[in-house]
Amino acid sequence: MMQRLNLDLIKSQMPVWPGMLVLFIAIVGTLFSYWQYSVVNERNTAMESELAQVDVARQKSHAANRSATFSSTELEVEGRRAREVASLLLLPWRDLFSALESASQNNVALLAIEPDYKKHQVRITAEAKDFDILIRYLKLLGDTPQLKFVRLLRYEVREDDPQHPLRFTIEASWRLKS
DSSP, X not given: OOOOOOOOOSOTTSOSXXXXXXXXXXXXXXXXXXXXXXXXXXXXXXXXXXXXXXXXXXXXXXXXXXXXXXXXXXXXXXXXXXXXXXXXXXXOHHHHHHHXXXXXXXXXEEEEEEEETTTTEEEEEEEESSHXXXXXXXXXXXXXXXXXXXXXXXXXXXXXXXXOOEEEEEEEEEOOOO
């Protein structure tokens, strides 16, 4: 007779505790790694926030230093711009508008008022129904105490408009109050 063969390769007598110990160590190691990762991540976030604040402060400081260190040409340009704005604000606007209002007519439509503060002149573009109204408007502007040297620069009949108005440009000088 044949002898019985035992093919059981896994012995049931093997203890379970070494496998459980390895599993426990692996779980503890994983938890410790996760805890370290979260601590490092919090530190990283705090450092990035501080870095952003330092960068904002540096940019503000750089902008303040840059604005405080204008070159002489930049200062000259800014000074010229400031003088131009001040000159525009100091123009006798009230005198100009009162002169235009005193010479106003129903038959004249103002289209543009262009002051030249350096020359103390104003250029007025308007439209009138006919040449007689244009001449009367020129005379009225010349009679105002605020304007002098009122002259007609150009005029044209608007053919593209069905009423064919007369578009004209006048130039005048301000009389500055002393």
